[in-house]
Amino acid sequence: MGLVARVVEAAGIPTALVSTGRDLTAQVLPPRSLFVNAPMGNHFGEPGAPEQQRRILTAALELPWTVDRPGAIVDWPEPWHENFTDKVRSTLLAM
Amino acid sequence: MEPVRYVDLLNQRYRQQGFPPYDWTINAETPFCPPTRPLEDCRVSMLTSGGVAHCSVTPWNPTAKNDFRLDEIEPATPGTDFTVNDSYYDTADASVDVNCVFPVDRLRELAADGVIGSIAPRLWSGFMGRIYSRTRVVDEAAPALVEELRNDEVDLFLLVPA
Numbered sequence A: 001m002g003l004v005a006r007v008v009e010a011a012g013i014p015t016a017l018v019s020t021g022r023d024l025t026a027q028v029l030p031p032r033s034l035f036v037n038a039p040m041g042n043h044f045g046e047p048g049a050p051e052q053q054r055r056i057l058t059a060a061l062e063l064p065w066t067v068d069r070p071g072a073i074v075d076w077p078e079p080w081h082e083n084f085t086d087k088v089r090s091t092l093l094a095m
Numbered sequence B: 001m002e003p004v005r006y007v008d009l010l011n012q013r014y015r016q017q018g019f020p021p022y023d024w025t026i027n028a029e030t031p032f033c034p035p036t037r038p039l040e041d042c043r044v045s046m047l048t049s050g051g052v053a054h055c056s057v058t059p060w061n062p063t064a065k066n067d068f069r070l071d072e073i074e075p076a077t078p079g080t081d082f083t084v085n086d087s088y089y090d091t092a093d094a095s096v097d098v099n100c101v102f103p104v105d106r107l108r109e110l111a112a113d114g115v116i117g118s119i120a121p122r123l124w125s126g127f128m129g130r131i132y133s134r135t136r137v138v139d140e141a142a143p144a145l146v147e148e149l150r151n152d153e154v155d156l157f158l159l160v161p162a
Helices: A002-010 A022-028 A050-061 A085-093 B006-016 B092-096 B104-112 B134-151
Strands: A015-019 A032-035 A072-075 B043-048 B052-054 B070-073 B082-084 B123-126 B156-160
Touching: A002 A015, A002 A022, A002 B134, A002 B156, A015 A022, A015 A050, A022 A032, A022 A072, A022 B006, A032 A050, A050 B104, A050 B156, A085 B006, B043 B104, B052 B070, B082 B092
Parallel strands: A015 A032, A015 B156, A032 A072, B043 B123, B043 B156
Antiparallel strands: B052 B082, B070 B123
16 A cells, blocks of 8 residues: 555655554655554544544645655554554464 | 554464565655645545445455455445455454544545545545555556546545555
8 A cells, every 4th residue: 555655646646644554654655654553444543433533534634734754654642542462463363 | 552563473474374475665765746735625535455345345355365456435425334354454443433444434524624625536445455466556556546546636645554
């Protein structure tokens, strides 16, 4: 998806990417990203939390006007309510 | 908490599944195209790779490889009308509320409130995981999508990888 963002941006359409994998995004380097430190799939927050979803979506859509450094990754300041490292590990390593 | 180290975990996953080491793309520079009009005048489209499908079409296959299927999503679709299938993340929350990964209801609200100018006539779901042909993404699939975005006169494109 980072690759897609780069192709779209290179074609003259500004892009914004919402990432939950900071290391993945830093490698591919899309034009500009909002990093949300939440489980993958919760990019815009909790289910049934429209205000939170809207805050994150708005911040992402504003990136082209708030960021002037190519490749910038902006860290969303609101923390997730629990440490989810082990859950991600078990999802990805489940066979 | 520290961000999850997905690169390490995915390397482990691929090794566990008997795949050769993944050849990660590492870029030092990126294209950059500043916007030419304010957000409130922009026509916005959105793409997710989170396995989101309209309930009237075949759900995504979370184990398919090099699946270049790309669904057009009608932006008026209510968030309750989707299925979510992916093996790279826990889809429980997105299945309850698709806006967690594909905020179609929120996007309509932002358009109604004038935060964005409008929503493009088509939103997108595709570029799922397990695409191992980088060349085909960069040289074929992504440029084909660019043409569709141009047809829809998209000013700002939001991407949600999952």
